[in-house]
Amino acid sequence: MNPIEENYANMTRRSFFSKTALGIGGLALGSLLNPSLLNAATKNSATTGSGIPNNTLPHFVPKAKRVIHLFQNGAPSHVELFDYKPKLRTWHGKQTPSELMNGKKFSTMSSQNNTPILGSIADFSQHGKNGTWISDFMPHTAAIADELCIIKSMHTDHVNHAPAITFFLTGSNLPGRPSTGSWLSYGLGKMTDNLPAFVVLTSLDKQANCGQLFYDYYWGSGFLPSKYQGVKFRGAADPLLYLKDPNGMSREMRRKFLNGVEELNQMNLKDYGDPEIQTRIAQYEMAYQMQVSVPELTDFSDEPQHVLDMYGPNVMKKGSFAYNCLMSRRLIERGTRFVQLMHAGWDQHTNLNTQLKKQCEDTDQPSAALVKDLKQRGLLDDTLVVWGGEFGRTPFLQGNIQDKAHWGRDHHPYAFTTWMAGAGVKPGISYGQTDEFGFNVVENPVHVHDFQATLMHLMGIDHEKFTFKHQGRRFRLTDVHGHVIKDILS
Amino acid sequence: MDSITQFLGRFHILILHLPIGILMLVAISMLLIKIQRTKFANHLKPTLPFLLFSGTISAVFASVLGYLLSLNGGYTESALDLHFWSAIVLSIIAALATFLSYKKKNIFHKFSHVLAVLLLILLTLTGHAGGNLTHGDTYLFEHGPDFVKKAVGMELELAPPKSLDEAQFYGHIIKPILRTSCVSCHSKSKREGDLDMSTYASLMKGGTKLAIQPNDITTSEIYKRITLPHDNKKFMPTEGKKPLSDEQIKLMAIWINSGAQQETTVTELNLSTEEHILLEKATHFSTHKVLISENIDVTPLTNNGFYVNILPSGYGLDITHYPKVGNKLNKDILESLLPFKNQIVWLKLSRNKIDNRVIPILAEFTELKKLSIDGTEITDITALKNLTNLEFLNIYNTPITNENQLISIKDNNPKLTHIVK
Structure with missing residues (x-):
């Protein structure tokens, strides 16, 4: 019926x-x-042009107005990249001390009985004014050490990719909660009508070797109205399809058509009040705007050569990490609030010696270029850049110590490194410490919820007050946890 | 044995409602009979002895169970005493009334209004004391209107201050520290060391020792205790609770040394710059002047294609114009910002096709703290030297080449520390 x-x-x-x-x-x-x-047109919906649903936000004057999250899916090895542990090399091949291993849970992909320490395969050197140790695998990132706030004491609750990524991005390991970008676009509204407030860019893994999937719920809106979910640009070829109207459909006709559809939808909305109808109306309108704004956005011809060169040789290759980094900058320049740039390929269980370097080569230069580019344009002043994965990698070996070609490291939730740069965070510092194996956090631990609380704080939001009532409970990004890391705020 | 007393004792909570209900009813009946002497009242008369008898029995029963419950401890003695004795007196009066109603009807009817009022008073007293025991003595009034709170001697909750300068040092800064770190043990009902830190008056009264000696941290017991080595037995907060931070300790010192007054505001204290910075760091109160009211109507701006962000606590307006195909920013549109020139603190016009013609307009926005005109065609910004509040200026990718312009602006604007070019 x-x-x-x-x-x-x-x-x-x-x-x-x-x-x-x-x-x-x-x-x-x-x-x-x-x-x-x-009152049909309340003042608030007028003030933003798009409607801030919560007129009490922001709670305080924000340091950051925009975020670019360079998410390193698969978990980069902290002990090879940012957390310099010379002791690993002196212990190379010896069994991991049992007091470290006892009671710890791992992915079960590696043997729990044979866990020889694996010396870092990368060399480290000191960079910046504070002599920060950074891997030689990341020369470009090392060169911007004075811009970075490196958190070496991150830890998480989950040991496998999808739960840990979901946890990092949505605050829960189970799919279905709103992601950070959704919370922010719901809470703070959009800054422009031309482009989505929350855009997701997925990069092609250069070797496509790890088979990490980008699940849509990594940028889902959960129980928030679905117009707040991230809008995904494609990771290959044209970022968006069907931008051009078909032959015979003029722009005016499209406008008239959409107006008609909206009228019908409004009638339905009046009858049923389903917020998903509102979402549909909003998305039709956004698509219409993007027909104009996206061709201009994706046309890199106005970028001077020296800027393109900064991002490295792959910058013009659609779907590459470099292309997406430049795209991120162009998006936030045009009013997008939250860019979530997904990059996979860090899951080196059996190919650390070959793959790690390749992923670094793919991402190091563009990440650093993005920070430098934002800085030279004055955008780093109110834009926050975040780089990091869902957990770290074990200081011990996965595999056979004789079989160097297949060395690997397993998932390690007990310590990992994330860096931030830009708005509101102290530049050129390292925060927190792990033990001499990089195994456990020993100083200033930063739980994922603490990280999320801090990010919210930088955007001017008190993470404890920003809630959404759903199924009888007021939900937060940080659940009932999270402390703002005041020590890293500038 | 213990568990059986505990088991029975908990029925106190159940049974206690019987004497309340029955004795309340009988007391009201007694008053009605006294006042009205109507036919209706006469119907009530024969019920009195039986009701009084049931009320007495249930009161005695509730008292016994209450005693059993109190044996298990967990209640402050002073608070318990009142409940205990008023319940016993109540039972005795109820028993007396019962006796009279059966045996000395004349005396009973003569004095029934006295008995009734006595019963009502004792019921209220006992019930209230019991309620305070379980819910705490602030439970009943804590959400009451201000005049009720004042009447019962509770300290009023202060509204958050508009700015740091208006903050009351005790109410906005010290009290929250005490509340998180001290009051769980030093409250009206718990009173460790006989000290109640939940209100200003009780704090100043002190406990076994004087807690606060105004203008002298060395003889203020609180200050001594919070600055002891953490492993000292007398260190506060004790029992592994989180010690006060260095900043919080300094704030305590500032407050005590400045006289430890209740209503003095931050401005009235004439703090040094250093102390002021400390306060800014330790509190979340705004330190800026208030430029906008919360219900400012910015519709004219959004209609003109500006993105408007109303910054909280009156900080000001954050305005951006994103360049858009077919929606050019020009002088006229920019002029629509002028009515808001005393409210706009951040203005971002990056990458719009604007040139020197807009500079006279921009020069009027004297409250501006951040201005981004990067990627525009502006070549002459000399007039911007009027913007004496400017802290951030972005002229990246503009044809401005004349360094002298920048130097003259910088000389005029000491706050301008961040120029992007």
Whole structure:
């Protein structure tokens, strides 16, 4: 049966009266509590051009207005890249001390009984004013050491990729909660009508060797209205399809058509009040705007050669990490609030000696170029750049110590490194420490929820106050946890 | 044995409602009879002896169970005493009334209004004391209107200050510290060391020793205790609770040394710059002047294609114009910002096709702290030297080549520390 007819059929006299009575009562109550509720065009929806749903935000003057999250899916090895542990080389081949291993959970992909320490395959050297140790695998990142706030004491609750990534991005290991970008675009609104507030860029893994998938719930809106979910640009060829109207469809006709569709949708919205109808209306409109804004956005011809050179040789290759880094900058210049750039390929269980360097080559120069480019344009002043994965990698070996070609490291949730740069964080510092094996955090631990609380704080939001009521409970990005890391705030 | 007393004791909570209900009813009946002497009242008369009898029995029963419950401890003695004795007196009065109603009807009817009022007073007293025991003595009034709180001697919650300067040093800065670190043990009902730190008055009264000696940290017991070595037995907060931070300790010192007044504001203290910076760091109160009210209407700006962000606590407006195909920023549109020139603190016009013609307009925005005109065609910014609040200026990728312009602006604007070119 047609759902509308079905609805009529199910509507008995009794349910009609109870529903209308409840509705009218609720409306009356709602308007008592908030007199502006029934004024069709409330001031707030006007102030933003798009409607800030929560007019109490931001809670305080924000340091950051935009975020670019360079998410390193697969978990880069902290002991090869940022957490310099010379002791690993002197212990190379010896069994990991049992007091470190006891009671720890690992992915079960490596043997728990034979865990020889693996010396770092990368050399480290000191960079920047504070002599920060950074891997020689990342020469470009090392060169911007004075811009970075390196957190070496990250730790998480989950030991496998999808749960840990979901945890990092949404605050829960189970799919279904809103991701950080969704929370922010819901809370702070959008800054432009031309482009989505929350864009996801997925990069091609150069070797496509790790088979890491980018699940859509990594940027999902969970229980928030779905217009707040991340808009994904494709990781290959054209970032967006169907930008051009088909032959015979003029821009004016498209406009008229969309106006008509919107009228129909508005009628339906009036009948059912389903926020998903609002989402549909908003997305049609956004798509129409993007037909104009995206060709300009993706046309790199206005970038001077020296800027293109900064991002490295792959910058013009669609779907490459370098291309996406430049795209991130262009997006935030044009009013996008949150860019989540996904890059896979760091999951080196059996190919550390070959793959790690390749992934570094792929990402090092563009990441550093992005920070430098933002800085030279004055954008780093109110843009936060975040680089990091979902966990670290074990200081011990996965594989056979004789079989150098297949050396690897397993998942390690007990310590990893993330860096931030830009708005509101102290530049040129390292925060937190791990033990001499890089195994456990021993100083200033930063849990994933602490990280999220800090990111919210930089955006001017008190993570404890910013909630959304769903199924009878007020949800937060940080659940019931999280402390702002005040020591890294500038 | 213990567990059986505990088991029975907990029925106190259940049974206690019987004497309350029955004795309340009987007391009201007694008053009605006294006042009205109507036919209706006469119907009530014969019920009195039985009701009084049931009320007495249930009161005695509740008292016994209550005693059993109190044996298991967990209640402060002073608070318990009142409940205990008023319940016993209540039972005795109820028993007396029962006796009179059966055996000395004349005396009973003569004095029934006295008995009734006595019963009502004792019921209220006992019930209230019991309620305070389980819920704490602030439970009943903590959400009351201010005049009620004042009447019962509770300290009012202060509204957050508009700016740091208006903050009350005790109410906004010291009290929150005490509340998180001290009051869990030094409250009205717990009173470790006989010290109650939950209100200003009780704090100043001190405990076994004087807690706060205004203008002298060396004889203020609180200050001594919080600055002891952490392993000292007398160190506070004790029992492994989080010690006060260095900043919090300094704030305590500033407050005590400045006289430890209740309502003095930060401005009135004439703090040194250093102390002021410490305060800014340790509190979240805004330190800026308030430029906007919360219900500012910025519709004219959004209608003109500006993105408007209303910064909180009156900080000001953050305005951006993103270049958009077919929506050019020109002088007229920019002029629509002028009515808000005293509110706009951040302005971003990056990459818009604007040139020197807009500079006279921009020069009027004297509250501006951040200005981005990067990627525009502006060549002459000399007039911007009027913007004396400017801290951040972005002229990246503009045709401005004349270094002298920048130097003259910098000389005029001491706050301008961040120029991107």
